[in-house]
Amino acid sequence: MTLHESKSNLNRYNGISLDAFVQDSVAIGKRSNSSKAQMLFSYEVKKFDSVWLLTNLDEEVEEIHVGRGNTRGLGRGKVRRVRKVTLEIPGKDDVGYCLTPCVPTFLKKQYFVPQEIRGDTDIYMSWFTWGDPPRGGLRPSFKVLKEGTIVRMKEVGDLEQLWPAGLNFVVKIKDLGELSERVRP
Numbered sequence: 001m002t003l004h005e006s007k008s009n010l011n012r013y014n015g016i017s018l019d020a021f022v023q024d025s026v027a028i029g030k031r032s033n034s035s036k037a038q039m040l041f042s043y044e045v046k047k048f049d050s051v052w053l054l055t056n057l058d059e060e061v062e063e064i065h066v067g068r069g070n071t072r073g074l075g076r077g078k079v080r081r082v083r084k085v086t087l088e089i090p091g092k093d094d095v096g097y098c099l100t101p102c103v104p105t106f107l108k109k110q111y112f113v114p115q116e117i118r119g120d121t122d123i124y125m126s127w128f129t130w131g132d133p134p135r136g137g138l139r140p141s142f143k144v145l146k147e148g149t150i151v152r153m154k155e156v157g158d159l160e161q162l163w164p165a166g167l168n169f170v171v172k173i174k175d176l177g178e179l180s181e182r183v184r185p
Helices: 159-164 176-183
Strands: 002-006 013-016 022-028 035-046 062-065 076-078 095-098 112-118 121-124 126-132 135-138 142-145 150-156 170-172
Touching: none
Parallel strands: none
Antiparallel strands: 002 013, 022 035, 062 076, 095 150, 095 170, 112 150, 121 142, 126 135
16 A cells, blocks of 8 residues: 555555465364365465564564464565554544454453444454364354454453454554554664
């Protein structure tokens, strides 16, 4: 996404289009450790040379896995820290930008109350395994606000509680132009 200068107080953005390729995968049965019948997936993967990322880790990371799972995906990528940026968690009446899927309520606990939402929704689904012999199953599936959603907060609770699950990493913003300037390398 590229930011265009504007003579007014509005920032204007152009969308981008990346080349992509399709990667096929097959579901593996957790009991048989072999492929499951009629469980072929196809994923669209966007090609890129470099990306920037935000993390809340304090320690230095030299490499990250890119893609799905430990044995699938696009391999490993080198990490180069450009700079450290402090981003605030939104409070009451602030505007927040969802960097990960966001969920206002989960298992009857309220994490935030939105006053206004600008964005789209998605379904959060994943698989878990544990134990020896391995056992597993689907985690609960539920509706989330997609990454990139903008939320004006009416009330804010403990957003950090769901960070280990990759949920509710939402940062306070004035506008998208200001966020882009702060994190731009």
